[in-house]
Amino acid sequence: MGTKEKGDKLKDSVKLYPHPEGRPRLLFADPAGRIYDHPELYALGLSGYDLVLPEAEEFIPLPEGSALYVLPDRHPVGLDPRTETPVALYENPFRPGEPAFAVAAFLAPAHTQLYLAPYEPAREDLSPLPLYSYACVGWWQGRFWATAFRSDWDIRQEARLFDPERLEAAAARKLAQYPRNRLVRHLVENCVQRYQCPAARNFVLGRFEAPIPVSPSCNARCLGCLSEQPATGPHVAQDRITFVPTPEEIAEAMGPHLKRPGPVMVSFGQGCEGDPLLQAKVIEKAIVLIRKVTSRGTINLNTNGSLPEALERLARAGLDSVRISLASAREYYHRAYFRSKGWGLEEVRESIRRMKRYRRFVSLNYFIFPGFTDEREELEALSEILALGVDFLQLRNFAIEPLWFLEKIGYRPGESLGLRTFLKELRKRFPGLRFGYFNPYLR
C-alpha cells in the first residue's frame, strides 16, 4: 500500500470512532482511589498552561489497554457550565471535608493525546509524579472518553494479544532454550516478569518487534529518563541493565527472532538502558553476526542521536533504521530536557544526514505535549529537521508530570496552534512524511 493510501486509510479510520453527543463530565478521585464523575462540571483539557474546553470530536472512547491514574495532592479543574468559568475542585461533593484528586488517562499504545488533564497542586513542595503520560479523560453516558486519536493501526502492542498463560509458558521455554544467555535472562526476568514490557513479551512469543537493551551508560540526564533519576526526581520505572551483552549473545537470541514468519524486527535502545550508541562496537559486531544467519526482518536502533560517527558505522554494518528521540526541535528546550553532556541538536541533525547518506530509514520519536509541541516556533524548528529527509514521525505521548516539566524547562508560552492544526500543517509541508506510533517494518 502506498503512503498516500495509508494516509487516507488513517483519516477514514479516525471517523470510525464514535464521539460523545454531549459534554463529558469531570472525573475526580477520593484518597482511597475511588473514581467519581462530577454531576455538573465538564472535563477540561490542559494545553501548555491554558485550559481548553475540548470539542466533542476530540474525544474518543477510552481505548482498551489504557489505565486511569489518580494524581494525589493535585486537585482537578473543570468547567462550571452555569458561569462558563473553570473551577478547581478541592472537596469531594459527595463526602464534604474529603479532598478531591485529579484523574488522568495513560493511553494504550498507538493512541496520541490531544490535551492533558488539568490540575492544581495542593502544595508547593510536591515530589514529581511517576513517568506516565496524563491525558484528559471524562465520563459521558456510561463510558470513559479521552481526548486522543489513534495514531497507528499496527496491533503489535494491543493488550488483548497478551494471554498470561501463553506468555508464562513461552517465557519458560525461552529460558530453557538459552540457559547461558544473559540477554535472554534479562528480557525474561526483568522485562517480561517484572515490567510487563510489551516488546519483551513479543520477543518471548516470537513475533513483531523484539527489544535489545545493551548499554548501562548514557551521555544525557533526561528529565524524564525511565531508568536513572536523582533522589529528588520522578520514580525510576525500570532498573537499568547492569551488563553489556556480547555480540554472540545478541545474535544467538535475535537471529532466530528475525527468521520467524510474519512481520519481524529487532530494536536496540530501550527504556531499561542508557543510550545504545555508547556501545556501538558491540552493536556493529552483533549486526554482522545476525546478518550472517538471516537477511529477513528490520534491524532498528532507538537513540538520542548524539553520536553521528557511531551511527554511521552502524549504517555501514547494515542497520536498517534509526529512531531519534526528540522532546523539542528548539535547541533551548532540547538542552533543558536532555541536559546532555557535550552534544545538542547539531549532533542530532548530523546523525540524520549520515543515515540518509546511506539511504537508511529515519524516524523521530517525537514527544507530544499538547500546547508545547504545537507552538508555531516549534513547527518552524521541527520543519527544519524534517527537511533533512526524515521519513517517519512517531507521535508518542510525553511521559512526564505536565506542570513539573514546564517549570523545569523554564517554559515561556508562545503561540499554540492546537495539535490537530499543527499536524495538518506538517502534512501539507511534507506530503511524503509518514506518521505513526511504532517503528515500521522495512523488510
Ligand code: SF4
Ligand atoms: S537519552 Fe535515554 S537513557 Fe539517556 S538519559 Fe535520556 S532517557 Fe535516559
